[in-house]
Amino acid sequence: MLPQRLPPPYPNCLLPDPSLRRSRCLPVENSTSPIPSGTEDGSADQPPAGGQPGIRSQGGARPDVVVLDFDDNQLVSALAGVADCNLARIEQLLGVTLTPRGNRVAIRGDEDTRGQAARALGDLYGKLKRGQDVVMADVDGAVRMATSAMPEARRGSASVQFVTKRRVIEPRSANQAQYMQSLQTNELVFGIGPAGTGKTYLAVAAAVSLFIKGQVDRIILSRPAVEAGERLGFLPGDLRDKIDPYLRPLYDALYDTLPAEQVARSLESGEIEVAPLAFMRGRTLSNSYVILDEAQNCTSVQMRMFLTRLGENSRMAITGDPTQVDLPMGAKSGLREARDVLRNVPGVAVTEFANVDVVRHPLVTRIVDAYSKADGKRLPNLQDSGGDKAGDTGPKA
Incomplete structure (x- = not known):
């Protein structure tokens, strides 16, 4: 669960700790952490993350991995942020590992934090789909909402805006x-x-x-x-x-x-x-x-x-x-x-x-x-x- 207070974000959201970037900034062919395919183990696609359109959630080849498949590569780039600072922030808050590749993001962690990260990414992606910008404060807010006890139907609902x-x-x-x-x-x-x-x-x-x-x-x-x-x-x-x-x-x-x-x-x-x-x-x-x-x-x-x-x-x-x-x-x-x-x-x-x-x-x-x-x-x-x-x-x- 999310701690009582959020740790400070990286300065200006531009220069996250390089150690947090790991293999996701490497070319695909040199990556040491390939994204497990959701189709290799024959697992069925899950409902969209956070109820957002344009996202498919798949089970990974490993039991502790879920893969989100987005429908717009450009929006995925905006979702990740400059130097992947948005993904690094979610990792910092939830203790998960996020590995992007093209229009897909693999989430590695325990069952609860995987679901929370998927909901946060889904809400942020939905915000981008509606033509809104995503800044670090939005990332913190998405994580707060994803880890709250609110009913799923209210989380990300267009009626609450x-x-x-x-x-x-x-x-x-x-x-x-x-x-x-x-x-x-x-x-x-x-x-x-x-x-x-x-x-x-x-x-x-x-x-x-x-x-x-x-x-x-x-x-x-x-x-x-x-x-x-x-x-x-x-x-x-x-x-x-x-x-x-x-x-x-x-x-x-x-x-x-x-x-x-x-x-x-x-x-x-x-x-x-x-x-x-x-x-x-x-x-x-x-x-x-x-x-x-x-x-x-x-x-x-x-x-x-x-x-x-x-x-x-x-x-x-x-x-x-x-x-x-x-x-x-x-x-x-x-x-x-x-x-x-x-x-x-x-x-x-x-x-x-x-x-x-x-x-x-x-x-x-x-x-x-x-x-x-x-x-x-x-x-x-x-x-x-x-x-x-x-x-x-x-x-x-």
């Missing part, structure tokens, strides 16, 4: 897949977890996907105007100028899913609206997709006010990290309360991410793990003192 004008977004972990399905099927969704798990990005992608389809008329972005331990003082300009610095992560996700000129037009026309949390009182948000980011910095009163703004044909996504509360001393975070109170309400879904779901630089996972361990040691003292405190980073129940 958001189609935007700039890219197709697919899950890179089991929790991301659950979160994306919740965003598709529920009116109110909480995405709670550490930094780098895709909470905000996927919420914006869900909003953009529905906006493009015409299922909502507006996207409304909101965030508490709370500095992360700093005092920025007076900011010049109009309302949008004053709150823009707090909403940059949301803008980054918008520009990644929509053309820049459309984002500018939509902001000008009001189809995409940025609004401070404090200005939401009294409004009814209909035919809209509403996103509240950094919700751990909402007070209990602010959270109740925001949740009751939901109007007809609207959806709401609330994201936050309970370990990064920047509220003043003695103020209680409304995110934890809302999660606990609303978890079992029909129409409300809660997805809680873990450190293993971090999809940023691998170092981020190790940083989050280190802080989690340090916070765990301080947890008894924090619970004894009671309440949320400024700078409180301990994960409370």
